[in-house]
Amino acid sequence: AQKVTQAQTEISVVEKEDVTLDCVYETRDTTYYLFWYKQPPSGELVFLIRRNSFDEQNEISGRYSWNFQKSTSSFNFTITASQVVDSAVYFCALSEATQGGSEKLVFGKGTKLTVNP
């Protein structure tokens, strides 16, 4: 079965620091997708990125960047120059095919990031 591990339960940083959130996954699929979601205190899930297992290029979007390393089954997320508004719980997720032909997302336990002013 698929598994996503986010070993960091909580991280606290001071504004403008860089912070990296770790994600390690397990899968027997050769093709899979990885995701990051942000959950602010208001509770909704905000999609951040989807990455295909065939594409190992790192991705940068503004202050966010993602490092996908297939060799170590990791998909880490870095926030550069963190801001107070980045405070949230961040979930890493992995797509898993179901017997019915659809997909489901398998989530990690999340990392709670607190950015202090």
Added chain:
Amino acid sequence: EPEVTQTPSHQVTQMGQEVILRCVPISNHLYFYWYRQILGQKVEFLVSFYNNEISEKSEIFDDQFSVERPDGSNFTLKIRSTKLEDSAMYFCASSWGTSRLYEQYFGPGTRLTVT
């Protein structure tokens, strides 16, 4: 931009009561999902639905749960006889196709409190 909507945002019910959580997926999407998040824990898959039938369900999705697409726009999750442990945030999601090609869009969630 199209979005998934869910009603109500917060539902309080007494143990043993039936609740129906409602979702309006994005209009041209074909796959529908329910996920659950107990407070402070991870998001867990409950069920996926395609072509008017359940594609997959998790161990959590027992006989107390059912899903329905009663018309062309709504997608509902019913809990027949709520238990205290059903208290959680319930997220609806939809996608045009399977998520390997198409992203699942999540609604804002319904917080269910069972007293």
